[in-house]
Amino acid sequence: MKQGADARLELYRAPASRPVVLIRLSGELDRDTADLLREAIVRVAADPGEERRLSLDLSDLTYCDTAGLFTLLGICQALDTIGIEVRITKAGLVACAAISRAGLQYRLPLVPP
Template identity: 50%
Template sequence: MGELDADTAPALREDLAVLAARSTEGLLVLNLSGITFCDSAGLYTLLGIRQTLPLADIDVLFTGASAVLWAAADRAGLTAHLDLGDGP
């Protein structure tokens, strides 16, 4: 996955919107183990995913959150809101 920041977050949002529109499963599992950098735009994107997809009857499961993502979420006070699962 690489970096999740102001440059890459819009593409992720677009890709997930397409997946959500096509979803018949009602569950999106997003493996976050490959995130090597995450800024506030990336965190905001993940938070948006966490909050909006359930409104479309799509549950979200974040798995494998990288240590980098955990650190960014912790600094922002968002680990509980993002529900990243167990620590890295």
């Protein structure tokens, strides 16, 4: 699911043949683009045929602010409440630095490299 070519945040969802839903983010995750992520994840959570595991790849983010990260944290907590396991399996330098600056390295479900 690629969101508009001119969007500052692009989301790619891997084919459904995998046992885990994979969403790869590229571009900017911030206050203005967080709704795209929220909408994509709501679609995953609402689909009863989907697996109950979600893997997020943040390695292609070029910008990430605290608003985007706290939106991501809220999404992770909400999905955990309804039984969907979320893991951030890849985080590039931009995402890692932003996560560290925000003090969220122990609150987000990061998988060690």
